[in-house]
Amino acid sequence: MSEKKVVIAGAVRTPIGAIGGGLASLQAEDLATLAISRLLESVRLAPELIEYTCMGWVMQDPRSPNVARNAALNAGIPYTAPATTVHENCASGAAAIHSISRRIQLGELSLGLAGGVESMSNVARYLYQGRTRGQLYGDMKLEDGLFGALTDTHVGRGELMGLMTERLVERYSVSREEQDEVAYRSHHNALAAWSGGYFEDYVVPVEVPGRKGQTHTVSRDEGPRPVTREELANAKPYFKPEGGTITTLNASTVNDAAAALVLASEERARELGLEPLAELRAYANLGVERAYMGEGAFKVLPPLLRRAGLGIAEVDLFELNEAFAAVLAAAFHDLPDLPPEHTNQWGSGVSLGHPVGCTGARQVVDMVHQLRRRGARIGLTSRCVGGGIGSGEILAAV
16 A cells, blocks of 8 residues: 655644743633634635544643544534544644544545644642542642653652753753753744744634633743843753753743644645645654653654655754753754754744643644745654653655
8 A cells, every 4th residue: 555645734823821821711622622723714624524633632631531522523523523632742742643644644534633732721730549548537638730740750769851851961961051052042033933924824813711701812922032141041950959950941831732733635635725835754753761751852863864765964944842952952962963053943842832732733833834934845843752752753845
């Protein structure tokens, strides 16, 4: 069976909200519904043509089991079209794209919708011992689901991702100055991209209901700011106070957002008169040591490039997600041919934010449009993944 060419015929995302910020009152289902609805509107695609929906969501809870299904139905996609929600930590949104792509390549479907969502502002706190301890008296402890999701309980005695990344700093001899420079460029690149209109048209404004029937509109990412090198240098190490290098300013933030894409076989896009924005040329995953999970963002590049039949010099734009600035700094050590001037040119996790279940899809959405806006041909997106995984994609503008 020959593989079918997969094209992206539509791609939108919401602005990325800060935790407790402008999007905090919206649940994950609300954000996912809005992204899907606005996507279908932007492509002028009838909802009944969608054959399958797949969404990534990391911090799932019972308020919206299988959020992909709920959001798809809310957006008018018929009940006859199935939907799946996937969890692959920071790669969940990308995993949804990979899933729909495989189904198209194998001929299972010809038109599908993929994306990712996260509302880190609304992550629940849990009473884990509630059903099993039989405790008749006394207090019970609530555990923070957000804090737990950012911790790898299988490394050491349980380590936050930031503390684990200090291991990466040591392995690759990454300096504090290198990390702060990555963070500085991330913020200023994101601000320049917003000022230059590079996010216009595809970052969809979100009207958020308020009190007494009033609404406010969130139309821009809430993270990018004109941080100075002095601010970065003066920030104290957060995860490892003695001898550490990772601070709150050179690490990604926690956020709320959703992103969605229409994927189709080349033939189906032509039949429906859909304009392809990009071809999904290749995608890949690999495993790395979980204690050095940050390696995944750059260790995935060689196998990904091989799948696409490309060399690193043939890629015009890169986005390696900045879960921490140290990840990108280590990538420059490990891959000396990776060009800083072509990498994260519109920001990444440190500036834009890292709404974990959405991030992989957000990266692909941004890359699709940045390729076109910057007159580039080939783009590569990748990310590290808690638990020790690398995930990435190669896109070609069409």
